[in-house]
Amino acid sequence: MMNSFTFGQYIPGISLVHSLDPRTKLFFVVIMMAAIFAVNTLPGVLITALFTGIFIALTRVPLTIYFRGMRPLMVLVGITAAFQVFLIPGEVIWRWWVFSITDTGIEMGALMSYRLIMVFVLAQLLTLTTSPLQLTDGLEMVLGPLTRVGFPAHELAMIMTIALRFIPVFFEEGSKIILAQVSRGADFQGSWLKSARNLVAIMVPLFAQAFRRADDLALAMESRCYTGGEGRTQLHEITMSRTDYLVMAATAALVPFIFVLRT
């Protein structure tokens, strides 16, 4: 059941990227994503690809793992590229019936595919090398300043922590309910419509149980002196090292290039 959940699942390791502060990695990923969506020239593509490539090499996570995680998403890339290739007007290169391919279409299709693939790669780069807990801690600290304007940074991080904790619980419960339904004669093969109707029989008990769990969890958290984010400390305090500042500086140095390399 859990095997279907491979996209970007944390792989413990001791590489340079693993040891970076989650905030540094968040900074890198956000800047790179912005850069990749901003550039639209070949040199721009090459430089962002090179930069990301170096980082991927530093994670020491085999490339096959990145690709395995992305395989289901390639359908999305394919559809997006097809839309670009066939629908963007320009100089027609090839025509058949109502379909025509233009040079701008091919260019845009390639660029869009590149951007999407890079987004998936960068997302994985973050989650493959950062444990969910580090990630939520990092997010909480990055968003921390926004609490002053009423943004619920701590609450958001807590929600993420709890969600991550309960994903396997719900998986297990879901498969138990399916087994219970099947053993009473439910048919999950059948037509699309029929299985959709059967899905209701799984979702309803799953949700009912989830609400019960939420009630219990709230009581348990309160019993353990939880009163919200204020005055809370962390078991693992995250601290920025010299390497972190170096990586951030290198990432920031990329920003001027982005402006130069777009037309």
Next chain:
Amino acid sequence: MIEVAGVSFSYPGLESPVLHDINLEIRPGEFLALLGRNGSGKSTFTRLLNGLLVPAAGDVIVDGYNTRDSSHRLRIRQQVGLLFSNPDNQLVAGIVEEDVAFGPENLGLPAAEIRERVRWALSVVGMEEYLKYPPHMLSGGQKQRVAIAGVLALGPSYMVLDEPTSMLDPRGREEVVRTLTKLNLEQGTAIIMVTHFVEEAAAADRVVVLDRGRVLVTGSPLEVLTRIDDLADWGLEAPEIALLCHELRKRGYSHFPMALDSRQVVDTIKQFPFKD
């Protein structure tokens, strides 16, 4: 000491009160078992002890602090740990050490102290090798022991457990009871355990039977758990070993001593024929 003085409680919207005029003193370091059938008010009682619920009448006073006063709420919750029956629903974090750290983090302790408490609490429940495990890789009994460690890390003097073994298999049940007994003996933590397994209550210093929101009996396990006919009236199953003694008495050995310890009964039987 936890003093429960004249406590009544009813849930809003419900006619009949769940608890009527409960009076009980829980001493530091004692092992108290709270028995009662479903709906007897046991769970509600546990939630009154750490101030999750506040009594409608009467007072609950923990080491001199009244649960009614919300300014003492954190101090009381830290003194009186509360554990629930479903281990899955009370683990907050996806890694064992992070979960045990949740309580101390809430208290705002420095990281070094949190780490020390996590290590200590996990060693008390015998789960120190599982520091980095995600809870879903553990058995039910192990999860419940981690949950106990999570409460222990707050440093409570009293540990209230609401049917801590009801969701576990026999092996997990034994692990948890052994952990609690050890905790009581070695750390001197008072244990207040709600259960409907009469056998588990036999290990306690004192047994309290609740029914329809009232305290029916308080006494040592030997006094309470051998009242075979009364146990049935209270909706409880008598311990098998006590049943055996009872049957022997009915069949003519009227002086056969009541006991809860099977070894003791074996010794008595060995001395057959009994002097009558």
